[in-house]
Amino acid sequence: MAIAISFRQVVSVAIVSWSGAFLEWLDFYTYALLAGIIAKIFFPSVDPTASLLVAFSALAIGFIFRPLGAIIFGKIGDQFGRKIAFILAMTLMLVGTLGIGLLPSYMEIGILASIGVFLLRIIQGFALGGGFGAAITYLGEFVPEHRRGFFTGFLFTTAPIGMATVGILMWLFSSILGIEAYNTWGWRFNFIFAAVLVFIVTLIMHLFYKETPVFSMLKTIRRITSAPIKEVFSKKYLPIVLMAWIGVVGAHGPIWYTNQLFNTYYVGPNFQNYVNTATAGFLLSTATYAALWMYPLFGYISDKIGRKPILLLGIYGNALWFPVVFWLIDQVGPRGDLMTMWLLFYSMTLFNGIGYSGAMSAFLLELFPARIRLSAVALTYNLGYGVTGGLTPSIITWIYSITHNIYLSTLLYATIVPMIMALWYLLKGPETLGIRIWAEFATEKFAKKTIILPVTTPIREVVSVLVNNGLKHVVLIRDSIGIFGTRTLIRALASGAKLEEYAGKYAIKVPCVKADHSVTEVFTILNQYNVRAVPVCKDGQIIGIIEARELINEALRLRDALKKKITLRISVEDVSPKELITIMPNVTLKEAIDIMAKNDIGFLPIIEKDKLVGILSESDVMMLIAKGLIDFNIPVSTVMNKSPITIEKTATLREAAELMVKNNIRHLPIVENGRVVAVVSVKDIIKAIG
Numbered sequence: 260m261a262i263a264i265s266f267r268q269v270v271s272v273a274i275v276s277w278s279g280a281f282l283e284w285l286d287f288y289t290y291a292l293l294a295g296i297i298a299k300i301f302f303p304s305v306d307p308t309a310s311l312l313v314a315f316s317a318l319a320i321g322f323i324f325r326p327l328g329a330i331i332f333g334k335i336g337d338q339f340g341r342k343i344a345f346i347l348a349m350t351l352m353l354v355g356t357l358g359i360g361l362l363p364s365y366m367e368i369g370i371l372a373s374i375g376v377f378l379l380r381i382i383q384g385f386a387l388g389g390g391f392g393a394a395i396t397y398l399g400e401f402v403p404e405h406r407r408g409f410f411t412g413f414l415f416t417t418a419p420i421g422m423a424t425v426g427i428l429m430w431l432f433s434s435i436l437g438i439e440a441y442n443t444w445g446w447r448f449n450f451i452f453a454a455v456l457v458f459i460v461t462l463i464m465h466l467f468y469k470e471t472p473v474f475s476m477l478k479t480i481r482r483i484t485s486a487p488i489k490e491v492f493s494k495k496y497l498p499i500v501l502m503a504w505i506g507v508v509g510a511h512g513p514i515w516y517t518n519q520l521f522n523t524y525y526v527g528p529n530f531q532n533y534v535n536t537a538t539a540g541f542l543l544s545t546a547t548y549a550a551l552w553m554y555p556l557f558g559y560i561s562d563k564i565g566r567k568p569i570l571l572l573g574i575y576g577n578a579l580w581f582p583v584v585f586w587l588i589d590q591v592g593p594r595g596d597l598m599t600m601w602l603l604f605y606s607m608t609l610f611n612g613i614g615y616s617g618a619m620s621a622f623l624l625e626l627f628p629a630r631i632r633l634s635a636v637a638l639t640y641n642l643g644y645g646v647t648g649g650l651t652p653s654i655i656t657w658i659y660s661i662t663h664n665i666y667l668s669t670l671l672y673a674t675i676v677p678m679i680m681a682l683w684y685l686l687k688g689p690e691t692l693g694i695r696i697w698a699e700f701a702t703e704k705f706a707k708k709t710i711i712l713p714v715t716t717p718i719r720e721v722v723s724v725l726v727n728n729g730l731k732h733v734v735l736i737r738d739s740i741g742i743f744g745t746r747t748l749i750r751a752l753a754s755g756a757k758l759e760e761y762a763g764k765y766a767i768k769v770p771c772v773k774a775d776h777s778v779t780e781v782f783t784i785l786n787q788y789n790v791r792a793v794p795v796c797k798d799g800q801i802i803g804i805i806e807a808r809e810l811i812n813e814a815l816r817l818r819d820a821l822k823k824k825i826t827l828r829i830s831v832e833d834v835s836p837k838e839l840i841t842i843m844p845n846v847t848l849k850e851a852i853d854i855m856a857k858n859d860i861g862f863l864p865i866i867e868k869d870k871l872v873g874i875l876s877e878s879d880v881m882m883l884i885a886k887g888l889i890d891f892n893i894p895v896s897t898v899m900n901k902s903p904i905t906i907e908k909t910a911t912l913r914e915a916a917e918l919m920v921k922n923n924i925r926h927l928p929i930v931e932n933g934r935v936v937a938v939v940s941v942k943d944i945i946k947a948i949g
Contacts, residue, residue, distance in 0.1 A: 282421070285421040296446050325385070329640070333389065352382075353461065388645060400474065405562060408620075415615055433537055482629075482812065499635075505683055508623075512643045512647040513654075514648075519543070523539040524652060530665045558617015560618075562692070569614075577614060578674045579674070582674060623639060707803050718748070718759070731745055731791070735762055735766045740769060742792050746861060771794045813941050818916075820948050826944075830909060832909075842875075861877035
């Protein structure tokens with residue numbers, strides 16, 4: 260059972276994710292389709308092919324830097340949130356796009372213009388590397404499990420629509436301004452217009468949208484990794500990343516960019532010269548728009564039959580179509596048969612909607628766990644489409660400079676290479692359909708074994724079971740289910756319970772959470788019933804319990820505190836509660852228990868003449884009962900821990916964490932000249948370090 264999200268919320272998130280991703284592609288591909296014009300503005304040369312090759316190099320460098328952006332923004336997204344990574348990436352894309360639109364030409368500032376284009380393309384590539392991976396993860400963690408391919412398939416329409424929209428804007432601005440004016444200065448409107456739209460959507464997302472429920476849950480249960488990139492490159496996950504990159508995304512990369520970009524260069528003035536640049540862009544744009552229904556459709560089909568058959572069809576089917584389609588283009592191109600050429604372009608864009616569909620995004624989302632999902636998805640995606648795919652125009656042009664045969668050059672990189680790369684996935688790749696990305700938050704994953712006792716078990720016997728087995732809670736059952744633990748014991752004793760009474764009388768009755776339900780239900784029950792443990796059931800049987808302290812991973816978080824520099828800058832006094840509850844040595848054990856129950860605490864410093872002389876905890880009380888204590892009217896001085904571990908007021912959080920880990924304790928009295936001034940707990944430290 261996934262975390263409950265309304266359909267309205269899913270649609271809202273889908274719209275903003277789609278808009279953000281679309282505008283990132285719009286910005287990024289504005290350069291790609293204007294490379295021919297930009298080559299003359301920023302990289303003038305007497306050799307048109309050399310000029311275009313340099314412009315393609317600037318295009319390629321944006322793609323090369325995408326994996327680096329994936330690493331940086333992936334780390335941000337896995338440590339601080341998917342939303343913040345998405346917003347930061349979009350903001351950086353705004354800077355790169357607007358910069359190119361306003362950059363002076365080579366004629367005005369010389370080589371600085373060429374350098375500026377390269378630097379701004381690096382910024383764009385860096386931003387897209389993190390941005391689209393963040394968009395996939397952001398949306399993918401909101402949508403229903405059984406519709407992941409369908410919903411994220413819409414997200415994959417953003418790249419072709421972004422590229423197609425650039426073509427339409429090129430045609431629109433050139434029609435209004437005239438070809439000469441557009442080629443001279445009007446092309447800048449494409450960049451400026453795209454940048455303004457990015458700013459608007461970024462602002463909307465920042466103000467009105469929240470973090471994904473998956474990341475929010477990771478944060479709540481303290482499962483956020485401090486080193487996602489290290490995990491991605493670990494022995495466990497690196498082989499998966501390489502398989503997904505080389506065998507799937509990387510294999511489809513050259514196919515995608517041949518279908519969606521290089522075909523316009525193939526038929527344009529730089530190579531076969533069948534049509535001008537604007538017409539080539541118009542053919543591709545309209546064909547792309549007409550094929551958009553394929554992306555969610557094949558995402559939907561992958562939700563039914565699996566990701567693998569769809570992805571393999573998108574790779575092998577398309578790769579084998581290229582020899583036919585480019586041969587046909589060479590037959591009709593010289594005759595100027597635009598209708599037939601449009602149909603051939605359309606066939607290629609249809610194929611794009613098979614491989615580059617919701618099947619691809621769902622496959623990547625299902626392949627990696629939540630704590631490293633954004634880093635792994637972004638890196639794999641951008642290695643495949645950013646490097647292997649993004650270099651397609653440059654590599655084909657380079658091969659052409661050697662072979663002087665554009666047909667052969669295209670097939671070598673768009674047909675032969677993808678088919679070889681995809682063999683890894685064909686032979687060894689997994690089918691991910693059915694993997695629930697919510698499953699790692701199922702209560703069964705967090706349940707630990709417990710002891711089940713009848714409700715008629717005496718309190719004294721229950722306490723003995725707890726102590727002898729090193730437990731904090733047991734489950735009591737008959738007609739209903741109850742939890743009895745250390746805090747329950749304190750409350751029972753404070754209410755006057757006798758040790759020979761049935762423990763079931765004082766156990767807190769709670770519902771049993773189903774094993775396949777989300778741990779969000781556990782948090783609800785913990786708060787609603789004011790308990791510190793919840794039972795987990797499977798097929799009507801109790802299989803264990805989930806304790807609050809284990810759920811938020813207190814032990815791991817405390818050890819993490821030892822590695823954080825912030826713990827050296829904060830003193831224990833700064834994070835400890837201001838209210839200090841203490842008792843005197845002559846207070847009876849019963850009175851001490853009453854104070855614990857009244858204030859819902861499990862730790863009491865014992866002072867005499869302003870000096871700390873001992874401590875009493877709820878665990879101490881439980882141990883005393885297990886040893887046969889009968890009289891609760893004895894003074895605490897006779898049973899208190901007289902050698903408590905303390906910490907000085909000026910000590911740092913790291914020193915406190917070290918003491919807690921070393922001595923396996925959860926509370927530390929803070930002292931100044933032997934006088935207790937506060938008590939710091941594990942929870943206080945965890946809260947302080949976020």
